[in-house]
Amino acid sequence: MIKRKNMIKRKNMIKRKTWQGGLLYISIMALALLTLLPIVLLVTNSLMSGREIVSRYSMDITVFNVLNTEYIKAGDAPFHFVEMTFLPDYITFYQYFKLFFKSPEYLRLFWNSVILCVPIVVGQCIISVPAAYAFERLQWKYKEHLFFIYIIVMLMPTQVLLVPHYLLAEMVTLPPYLAIILPGIFSPLGIFLLRQQLKGFPHECLEAAQVDGAAHGNILYHIVLPNMKPSVAVLVMITFADYWNIVDQAIVFIKNVFDEPMSIALSKVMQNDTGMFFAMACFYIVPIVVLFMACRDYISQELSFVGVKN
Amino acid sequence: MNKFLKFILVIIITMGSLTGCSFEAKNDELYNSKLEEITVHLNKYGESVDELIKSPQNGNNSTQKELATDSTDSGLIGTLRISVMWPDHETNLIAVAAKKFQALYPEVKIQIQFHDDVLKYQAQTSVELMSNTAADIIDFFYIPYERYAAAGLLADLYPLMNADDSFHKEDYFVNVFEAFEDSQNGLFAVPLSFIFNSVSMRQDFMKSFDAEFENRGGISYQQMLDLYVRAQAGMEDENLYMSEFASATSWFEFEWDNLVDTRNKKVYMNTPEFLSNLEKIKRIKLTENVTQTKDGPGVIGSGYFIRDEIFKRNPAVLFVLNSSIEENIQTLLPFHDMIYSKPIPILSDGMPTMYAPFVLGITNTCQNKELAWKFLSYCMAERALPVKEVDTNSFLFRLGFPINKQNFRKLVQAVANDTLSKGGVAGYSFSGNRTAVIEESMAQVEKWCGMKGKVMQMDLNLFLDLIYPDLYQFLIGKQTAEQTAARIQTKTEIYLNE
Amino acid sequence: MNVTIRSRNKKKYREWVLWLLLLPSLMGMLIFYLLPFFLSMYYAMIDNVVSRRFVGLQNFIDTFRNLSFQRALKNTAFFILVGVPLNLICSFIIASLLKKMTKLKGFFGLIFLIPMIIPAGAVVFVWKSIFDVNGILNWVLYSVGLPMKNWLESEWVLGIVIIIFLWKNIGIGMILFWTGLNRIPKTYYEVARVEGGSAMRQFFNITLVYIMPTGFVAALLSIINSFKIFKEVFLLFGNYPSEWVYLLQHYMNNQFLAANAQKLSASAGIISAFIVSVLFFFFRSQRKLSEHFS
Secondary structure, eight states, X not given: OHHHHHHHHHHHHHHHHHHHHHHHHHXXXXXXXXXXXXXXXXXXXXXXXHHHXXXXXXXXXXXXXXXXXXXOSTTSOOEEOOOOOSSOSSOOOHHHHIIIIIOHHHHHHHHHHHHHHHHHHHHHHHHHHHHHHHHHHOOOTTHHHHHHHHHHHHTOOHHHHHHHHHHHHHHHTOOHHHHHXXXXXXXXXXXXXXXXXXXXXXXXXXXXXXXXXXXXXXXXXXXXXXXXXXXXXXXXXXXXHHHHTOOXXXXXXXXXXXXXOHHHHHHHHHHHOHHHHHHHHHHHHHHHHXXXXXXXXXXXXXXXXXXXXX | OXXXXXXXXXXXXXXXXXXXXXXXXXXXXXXXXXXXXXXXXXXXXXXOOOTTEEOTTTSTTSOOOOOOOOOSSSOOOEEEEEEEEOOSSSOOHHHHHHHHHHHHOXXXXXXXXEEOOHHHHHHHHHHHHHTTOOOSEEEOTTOOHHHHHHTTOBOOHHHHHHHOTTOOGGGBOXXXXXXXXXXXXXXXXXXXXXXXXXXXXXXXXXXXXXXXXGGGTOEEHHHHHHHHHHHHHHSSSOOOBBOXXXXXXXXXXXXXXXXXETTTTEEOOSSHHHHHHHHHHHTOOBOTTEEEETTEEEEOOOOXXXXXXXXXXXXXXXXXXXXXXHHHHHHHSOOTTOSXXXXXXXXXXXXXXXXXXXXXXXXXXXXXXXXXXXXXXHHHSOOOOOSSOHHHHHHHTTTSEESBHHHHHHHHHHHHHHHHHHHHHHTOOOOSOHHHHHHHHHHHHHXXXXXXXXXXXXXXXXXXXXXXXXXXXXXXXXXXXXXHHHHHHHHHHHHHHO | OHHHHHHHHHHHHHHHHHHHHHHHHHHHHIIIIIHHHHHHHHHHTBSOSSSOOBOTTHHHHHHHHOHHHHHHHHHHHHHHHHHHHHHHHHHHHHHHHHHHOOSSHHHHHHHHHHHHHSOHHHHHHHHHHHHSTTSHHHHHHHXXXXXXXXXXXXXXXXXXXXXXXXXXXXXXXXXXXXXXXXXXXXXHHHHHHHTTOOHHHHIXXXXXXXXXXXXXXXXHHHHHHHHHTHHHHHHHHOSSOOTTSOOHHHHHHHHHHTTOHHHXXXXXXXXXXXXXXXXXXHHHHHHHHXXXXX
């Protein structure tokens, strides 16, 4: 009797679980779709011709969208709603053609972005990994206070430090790219993220290795680094995304319009030529998505990570 | 999978770099073509370009802080840095004057930095001023020089002007200098050219609506608006238009003095009069040349005699703005049977309004202010204008009247000659001795330009950027007047209080 | 005797090596961050860049009294106090939901990370098209029959900014909470179930406690990213947005454009003071809580 009741209970539980599981999947999928919506729109809109973009998005009434205007109240101006769509009326690659072959100056800007971001990311990794390890292993009375200062500096908005950086750059006559790259390399974000990862690291392993006679460098390279890979991947993603997007410092430090990174040109093109803006935005997103895919393995390692590798 | 992605990344970066590197040549091309434009036009003056003009890319990364020692008797010595916004047109008065100045005083070196991006220019000027590395002379195009002056970053020019013996004030339009004084009667920005805002009205309208404003010294925008509404109500089909200047933002441009009190930081935009004016603005019909778009009023086409077209095509256009010096002079010339009146100045608080498209100033961090002032006065001084092309002349002063009276007379004479010769083509005739007519007209224009004027003490572009989004929503009927007024009030208060 | 001396020397040598590893970062921080910060504080204490007269705290007092600054402070505080907890809660919920899924975990997890890497300028157009006067939201309302509104200029605009902030930052919080949740050993849950605790109590006593350090990191990252939302707001609205979305960074940016180094640095100093006090409180409470629970 009791066995039967238990079996029924278990069956009910399984049914509820599968029903709950299905709901779970649906809700997560809906959220994921919602998250990806703007990006998908970006890609599909880049395949539209310029005329279609204007007729779809502008508030003005043109020949092409006059049939879709609404007359809200008698006497008010007629009104054209934005017609966003996943499928353009006419799919054309003209915007990409215009971007790559007719306006080569944007490719130059893209290259500027790359030579601005890559040294920063590489430098961050080189500097932050040993520093985080040192922070963790150091025995010093004021260690936490120093870390506190790091955190405070990390939270500063950019305008605060812009004028002093400019002064420094002028005093030492740094070339404009270096004036942006050097502060980026020494940003405290890296140490903060990596140290948090290291906090969960059992000290016994490290001390055992030390007793066995390994130097700090060896410990770092052989034991700690493989386990920190996910954090480093996250750090690379965050730093790259930050500096791929840079606007404030670039406007001030870089004097020549042709040396600017592409992030600044995006907002200008958005107002002037909306069609090419979509193509440019898609092109601009590609490197970072590629980097993301490359780091994906490490990050999903993090996602399924349970214990410490020895 | 990973390898494939890395391969793609490498390909993209290589492609980007290859095409980017080949653009190095195009960059030089663009730079060289700009240099060519300057050469072509400086050649008109019999000049030739040399290392004077530096482009931003290979120019002034190294700030030359050589101290200047000036000696007034044996000629001037020193270094000047000038920061200029690249003009729309090829000629640049600063470059021309700098060349000649350096020829006159061989011990002086002048470096000019050209900018062509407004956002960059604003940001870089700010940073340079804050870090004490600014140029000695700055072009205030799109720059809020009132704020810099209030912060003490600019030098007062009156002491320099008075200390300079070779500068005779009577050769210049002193009324324009006075218009640019700040509240403590200090002059922080000197205009190299100026224009008075004025309108013309159709003669028959003037008579029928009893609006003899020519003789009343001017008309305020409020009066124009009231007249328009009254006329519109009086006409049967209500098809009365204002021309391109009268978009909704003009109200704020001309009446800002009654709406905003910059000194006490008060804004008066929530009064019932303002609300009724907003309603009146909504009733304005603009001529076909203009559309009210999301980013501001847009004018399609403008030109020398297009105003006649406007007046003739739309039978009922009330006011037309005289926006250029050509139009101002044209309406002052005694043509027969002109359908529009003489220019009527637009008043604000009883005083004619004016603006200056070409304003320069000296920063307080300049080491050698006397040298900088000497150069400024040289830019303002009388010079030989090429006689052949009227266009070059007016662009030299950024389409304004020159502030030196001799330059002014030369320019007006050239324009008047030009207009009189073209007037025959456009259908207007005049009678009498041409020289005498020109003399009389020039005297009239000079008297007219000698009015004591008033300059907007706030950055107009910034102000319009502030209010236009809400104003546009009101004009298309998506927002009531009260909401719009409240919102504009708050935004302006935030701006003033900063 | 020899052994002890040698081991002590070795220990000192080890300390040295550690300091050497830390040195580049310290030097960089000093030159590029701390020095400029003190320089800007010096700017905040003089009256003019040209005539460097020392005025002490007058600039700070003036800034505090400034009406625009107060408005900006109110708006920013509201945004952070509503946006950051909302972000943490949402990412925690999504992380725990993801944990329950058996397959395709990694895939979905990564999808949520993608908004973080998209440049602001690229997506602003899409946001504008959704929330503008003639945008999609208004179209939906119009079709249903509800009254339309200019959302970008109304008092709901902070809500829109919070939506954009959430869209962008749920991914990184989710990743952090995911790792944190995975670190809690399953044995604790087993013990709790055996002892007969309900799901609620399990949650409060186990999950919340052990997720605290991760939560702290996620909160800090959220606060940093909430400052960075200024970019999107600037691209959407320009220098002078409507009065409900006028943030502290707008105030500072406008002072920057007006070349007023004093007000800029004074407001930066006030913000730093706020951040320091909040962080102090944070650290204290975290230490107290972890002592309490361990």
